Amino acid sequence: MLNTVTYDGPAGTPLLIAHGLFGSARNWGVIAKRLAATRPVITVDMRNHAGSAWYDSHSYPDMAADLAGVITQPTDVMGHSMGGKAAMVLALTQPALVNRLVVADIAPVTYTHSQMGPIAAMRGVDLAGIESRGDAKAQLTGLEPGVAEFLLQSLDMKEKRWRLNLDVLAAEMDKIIGFPDVSGQFDGPTLFLSGANSPYVQREARPQIKALFPGAIFAKIPGAGHWLHAEKPREFAAAVSAFLE
Secondary structure (H helix, E strand, O other), X not given: OOOEEEEOOOOOOOEEEEOOOOOOHHHHHHHHHHHOOOOOEEEEOOXXXXXOOOOOOOOHHHHHXXXXXXXXXXXXXXXXXXXXXXXXXHHHHOHHHEEEEEEEOOOOOOOOOOOHHHHHHHHOOOHHHOOOHHHHHHHOXXXXXXXXXXXXXXXXXXXXXXXXXXXXXXHOHHHHHXXXXXXXXXOOOXXXXXXXXXXXXXXXXXXXXXHHOOOEEEEEEOOOOOOHHHHOHHHHHHHHHHHHO
16 A cells, blocks of 8 residues: 555546655645645655655556556546546546546656656765765755755655655666557546646647547646646646636
């Protein structure tokens, strides 16, 4: 079972939230609290992340099965980036579990970029020698603005260890940036919500999206990039709420 954080809300269809690569359930606390005004919300730590168990694999079928293990009734499901791909595979393989689907800034395609840079940066930190997060941040070099702060949320200062299974995430990176060959369709309501400044969901991907999710609709949040939920939390929560309600 995945580690979960539950936000109680009025009775209704629950919402399950799956975070992206290097993230955690607590990254979604602000959004979860907003959305819990109208429904129960459950955020999860994905496998090999934060408080969930470590495994030797990190495939999307495995991650989708993990999400299925949390669901006890038909549920609305939302995933961002890696979590969005896991949510899509869940909806395609076990559609009876998914009521509505929200996919945040990702498409069911293989990407050419790798996320090995952040892994190399985290591996380069001398964990035994740090006394503060500031010490660790000073050693996290070669990253885009804001990435170091994001990664530091997964640093356990007490144990002086990353709460990320870096070895497996590195070994499975091709699977993470890819998308499995999944047959079938999810016919339920689906929202592909993207950042207007993000390159992750290109118009060229829409035929593939529509083939798998014929009921898909598309929306963009102005002024937001890939981390749309963190950059524009009010707008993001409003868009998701409008779709789910």
